[in-house]
Amino acid sequence: MNSFAETGLADGILDAVKELGFEKPTTIQTKTIPHLLSSDQDLIAFAQTGTGKTAAFGLPAIHLTNIEDRRTQTLVLCPTRELCIQITKDLNSYSKYIKGLNIVAVYGGASIETQIKALNKGAQIVVGTPGRTKDLIKRKKLLPGNVERLVLDEADEMLTMGFKEELDSILAETPRNKQTLLFAATLSKEVMAITKKYMSDPVELFAARINTATENVKHWFYMAQARDRYEVLKRIADINPNVYGIVFCRTRRETKETANKLMQDGYNADALHGDLSQPQRDEVMGRFRKRQLQLLVATDVAARGLDVNDLTHIINYNLPDDAEIYIHRSGRTGRAGKSGTSIAIVHTRETRRIKEIENKFGIVFSKKLVPSGNDICTKQLYTLIDKIEKVQVDDKQIEPFLPAIYQKLEWLSREELIKHFVSAEFNRFLDYYKNARDINVPESQKGGRREKRSWDNRGKTSFSRLYINVGAKNNLTPARLIGMINEGLDSGNAEIGKIEILRKFSFFEIEDNVEAQLIKALKGQDFEGVSLVVEASQERPAFASPPKGKSAKKKDYKKMRDSRWGDRKKRSGSRDSRNRKKW
Numbered sequence: 001m002n003s004f005a006e007t008g009l010a011d012g013i014l015d016a017v018k019e020l021g022f023e024k025p026t027t028i029q030t031k032t033i034p035h036l037l038s039s040d041q042d043l044i045a046f047a048q049t050g051t052g053k054t055a056a057f058g059l060p061a062i063h064l065t066n067i068e069d070r071r072t073q074t075l076v077l078c079p080t081r082e083l084c085i086q087i088t089k090d091l092n093s094y095s096k097y098i099k100g101l102n103i104v105a106v107y108g109g110a111s112i113e114t115q116i117k118a119l120n121k122g123a124q125i126v127v128g129t130p131g132r133t134k135d136l137i138k139r140k141k142l143l144p145g146n147v148e149r150l151v152l153d154e155a156d157e158m159l160t161m162g163f164k165e166e167l168d169s170i171l172a173e174t175p176r177n178k179q180t181l182l183f184a185a186t187l188s189k190e191v192m193a194i195t196k197k198y199m200s201d202p203v204e205l206f207a208a209r210i211n212t213a214t215e216n217v218k219h220w221f222y223m224a225q226a227r228d229r230y231e232v233l234k235r236i237a238d239i240n241p242n243v244y245g246i247v248f249c250r251t252r253r254e255t256k257e258t259a260n261k262l263m264q265d266g267y268n269a270d271a272l273h274g275d276l277s278q279p280q281r282d283e284v285m286g287r288f289r290k291r292q293l294q295l296l297v298a299t300d301v302a303a304r305g306l307d308v309n310d311l312t313h314i315i316n317y318n319l320p321d322d323a324e325i326y327i328h329r330s331g332r333t334g335r336a337g338k339s340g341t342s343i344a345i346v347h348t349r350e351t352r353r354i355k356e357i358e359n360k361f362g363i364v365f366s367k368k369l370v371p372s373g374n375d376i377c378t379k380q381l382y383t384l385i386d387k388i389e390k391v392q393v394d395d396k397q398i399e400p401f402l403p404a405i406y407q408k409l410e411w412l413s414r415e416e417l418i419k420h421f422v423s424a425e426f427n428r429f430l431d432y433y434k435n436a437r438d439i440n441v442p443e444s445q446k447g448g449r450r451e452k453r454s455w456d457n458r459g460k461t462s463f464s465r466l467y468i469n470v471g472a473k474n475n476l477t478p479a480r481l482i483g484m485i486n487e488g489l490d491s492g493n494a495e496i497g498k499i500e501i502l503r504k505f506s507f508f509e510i511e512d513n514v515e516a517q518l519i520k521a522l523k524g525q526d527f528e529g530v531s532l533v534v535e536a537s538q539e540r541p542a543f544a545s546p547p548k549g550k551s552a553k554k555k556d557y558k559k560m561r562d563s564r565w566g567d568r569k570k571r572s573g574s575r576d577s578r579n580r581k582k583w
């Protein structure tokens, strides 16, 4: 959706929105507004702060309000007094041209009498913190009996702040047939519990932050033993001969050590950390900006002052303790319309932390195999040949030297000459990687969270396994799924692996280099009235309906587990049984 006008919101609302300078709806608004205007199905939206949630629920709530009726029709609950005031202010500005709409904020730490007076005048929309709202309901000053829409804004925050009981009590007082809208940035167990308890068959939406660079960033992780960390870093640098990036370390010491090792091993690298004097820091940053350094090894704090727009890679030598910091780091690549890759080197016990970042920020990591010696040599060789082919030759400058050189190399044939040139440049890699071992963690030692598999075999395709929230119940068939994939990728070329259609959800494998593109293309698309959720398959699909109650659901779960297990066994053996049909 490209304009607010297409949503069908009332003219008065459109005018106000225009005055606020909103040119077009944000992702979450594009998804939420039409839903709220046309359906009373419950809704769960996972979205970061800054995605425009207030207008996402606020504009439709204002539009749907019956002005003639002074009773409370929309109740918005949010965690703090500040937020309460902010939301009320925003709603008032959206409804500037709607006469007769009364919006009242109720929160603790302020006179309850004043709030009661305001409520007594009749408030169609009430925005409250859970404690004060509950109190006013108990005193029968706020009457929730006609509430048509209940909004739980920042539901995760409300729960971590300990408002579970207040929410339970308020929810119990509101009519059963109301529409419940839950907004949260994270998907905690507690949030899931609330959605299970109070929401029926909700649609689920996802949205990324406005203005994040992450759209252009691919997230990869390499898994190896902690002791092989440096070796993995070297291989990453070697398989990316044109890398221009920051390697983030946790401590000054680790920064120094890593940078020293890289320098000794012949890389264009240096360190940036807090032990350097200001002139030293400026000097290192200057060389990095001028691209005299390809790899800058830095701590988070030291890298703060560095603004470089065209980094190709961010390498997390260690995952940061805080998921937010990962997002900060990775946001340093993929800027100014360019694409970038954020790489994390993780050890076997860190898969949970990868998952935590994925859930918290709605991003998807692809697991990559640490390149083999052979991979690296091939890549380096072709890069070298490419360089030789494309190098600018300055005839005038080298002319005087050439006769002597021709004479010296006269005895070599053309083929031998090429061999010599290539070896001169390339022996370093050949020697180093001659007997390189595989430093990927053997299958049996893995944490086993993912069903993603990649194969190192050259020429064969690596697949990612994805979860999708529709299944046989939604009339999904393999043919329709394949159609959907091809349409999403706008091509019929991607390899599709095994497909498992279950009742309420399904799994399929897709060539892993189009995984991110496909997830993005399908996310939020409508399939038979369901807003699609596609994500890297996990032990238990995070957004699938829980295995409670009806036996059909339980069966689905069992089947899923069984099929996954079966799958695993099959794959560690031969791959011939894989279904690679394409329609």
Ligand code: ADP
Residues within 6 Å of the ligand: 021, 022, 023, 024, 025, 026, 029, 047, 048, 049, 050, 051, 052, 053, 054, 055
């Ligand atoms: P959230 O609740 O998701 O954190 P807000 O609703 O507070 O986000 O919105 C964040 C900011 O974005 C606010 O300053 C808001 O005015 C602005 N905003 C919201 N929707 C739009 C839009 N469609 N276009 C431009 N700015 C918007």
Ligand code: MG
Residues within 6 Å of the ligand: 053, 054, 153
């Ligand atoms: Mg908000």
